[in-house]
Amino acid sequence: MEGVVESIPPSHQMEDISETMPPLPQIGDAPESTPKRNPVLNNPQLDVNIPDDSHPMRQLDIPDDPLHLPLPDPIGQILVNDHTYDILEVISSSQGLVGRGTICYLAWRGDEEYIVKDHWVLGSKVDALNKVKMLQAMKDVHGVPQFIDHWLVEIKPGEVDQMGLYCYKLLNSLQGAIRTHVHLVLKPCTRPLYMFQTKAELLGDIIRIQKTAVEEKGILHRDCSLNNSMIEDDSNGSHGTLIDWEFAMFIAQGQKYARGGTGTMPFMSQVAPVPALRGSRLIIHHYEYDLKSVFYVFIWICIGYKGPLSVKSVLDRRYNWLVHKWSTITFKACNDKKTTFFYHSHTHKFDEQFHPYFKNLVPLAVEWYNLIRNKGPSNAVTFQEVLDLLDKHLAELLKELSPELLFT
Template structure:
């Protein structure tokens, strides 16, 4: 993840002004650490046995190997914490301690990644963890107040920002209630403060630790502050006993609303949705219940200045099926600019101030990649597409369709709400009679962006016009969600380990190569009219038919949007064609749902007949061949073994298993036959060798990243 993080934080560093230290560091230390003043800190330095007042230097801290610097810095932190009686904080030398990561979906169990911050400021209290949990081991990012780093002047590089960013990122992910994370970087000569937040990185001016020892102590006091809010914690999220709570309004009615406690409904108190990025919206979602027992979702995010407020858009979609519904909101908290103490100062080019938003939403199920059956997934996917159309009919375009932004409906959800679209952070209200805005590669989630959105990076760099961002771009994003799940999961929702290489490509390729990869994935199979077999083994032939039909629908639109002379479109001009587009996709899905239910009904009937035959003492009639996608946990395990995995998850290869043959008929694909009558010419392509004839066919060998 380091190269991705490096790209993410690139060009985001804001430098402090000359007055920052006195205005922010000194002010926050005095307000949060009892007994601190300029005189008390000066007295601490003068009386400290490690500081030589005559030579103006800290003993043991001079040019020497990095390994020799950990101990004196650790001892200094310990004495500051002890002398200023800072409760609930401790410093740990962790340069040899491996601290576990948590990456992406918890279902993947990616806990084998570890890092080792040099010094680890440990914290405890109601904002860190349950009062009834013994924080052992202490070197755990859940309990990290501030990860700090030690370097020598010789090996201090700009890469230090990315290195420390890896630690800060884990604090965001594992704690869930951080607005920002401080880190102190120290060498034998200087120290400077880093603040990681949703706008990237803020960096203080360095201080000479020997000639300005009091400033150095101020820095230590800041990163060890006993006040969680000074360390960047949201103190409205806290533990009491063995339960975690969020304090928030109970309704959107400003005349009657009151602040209440929502109990978080996970034993470990973690959010069920979180974004891995530091920089960006930082969306976090919690499943909670109010004091009456009603289940809700609380969503936290950071919206860029100038964007339409999500709460206003949610009011416009009130009552629409397939769209998440709002109960209450809170949007009057300090922005990044204020949290940095840099009000009125310019941010780096291309970066806007961000404001925290908290919403209480109607409750739904988990994200769509947490499905448990093929029927549940397909019905949720279908209703989410219909929900998107409902928004489009209200002149609202979502622009960020992804696995995180589609939720499965509640168990008893009626048709239309079996899946819902959430997260309108990037949504816009469209003008009916004005040209739509052009696609922008900075909008959406990379793995699920349309080709036109991805290609806009190069187009904008070259000063070319971009096509309008319309409903087709979002329908294309839905297609990638469908492929992501059907190619990366079993039929009962177990993620493949390792995941397919297409996941890695869609997440990590740069824009030009990503556009090429997706073009090849859609256009080449469509253009040559050949059979494909990407998801049959996981989900069965029916889902391959859906994929092919959906791909055939998208192909001509993608080809059209790739032309450079497209004129900007007006919403009214799209109304008629958009009805046909949604109807085509929904027909593909509805046809598949009907056939899937028929399959399942027939399978149940066969099972009952077989059971009855056994009871009557007759030999049961042979069962029909099951779908290639597993439909039970035991089938899921056997499928994994066939695909080249043993019980330990080690990769093996079974070259004797031939790829399954596809039937010639494709009833679902025929629903879009009019869209695929004119075949495109197959053309040479840079990614053809990686994604062409051999693309995941048969899935005989487990693919690594």
């Protein structure tokens, strides 16, 4: 009958399934299945102080080792002479006006990985090949990228791509500022220095590369900076790599060089580029300027980062951080800050501004600072003095287990 709900006979009513359902798991119950084996935590050969089973580290899901994963699908292609490379990923990029950008790709050709650098080099077609010449001269130096190939990019057959082609009018102010488009192929793939896994990886190798370049090859790098200091991983472990030899020069009599390539401002020596002669376009540049740049890179990492694997610190702009003082707009202002930094003792700044993770490196920073300060401009610090200092302190550092290694 409409509007009337008939009762369901007891034989057709839903059975009480509460008795047939398995009991719900209670908080704290252990899973019945055997937990996955952690290759790091269950390896008795690793000297790692891991707490008992209640520690959260034992409850982490360990992802697949990225080295064993298949290569990603190409995201594009890039031409270098007659060879086409599949682009796997963009490693780094910097933007700017026409003729100032740089992109580094991880690329693949055949069955090997390469680094392809698509960039604009200061100067003419001849100047653009200086980096190639330097890499070829340094080909047997451990820690210098291996040169594979290069191409002066052509917009049509026989016409090299240069910044001047995009200028409405070539003014006198643009003299010496024209750049040439270059594709450069290198090996191997590296990670930035600030992606270090242990403190022992930080600086020693970069100085050894500089020392070999100067003393055995007669070459000055002239642009040691945070972004040019790298780490390579190979079958023998990890070691430092110094890249970007675009402004490198053979050491000249009288130490006189073209103005281009005096360094990246926050990491330049506080000694201003001195003209070789009044009105000259040549400047004086000594090896110790490059050596001091490594010191600034070291201080920058200890203040600007708070641990391994590129974890940056958040620095309050209201405080007078050293790294902010070295990042001024003009060269003169930066030079004045660094001159004051060494003229008046600033060793207390290391204890105040180093992140707690780097506190055990404060004694090294103080000794390195005093070595530079006490030598003075007329008595240069040598490579071996700095290497001896680094070796003394780095030998005392524990080989911390990298957080990255816990997931590989």
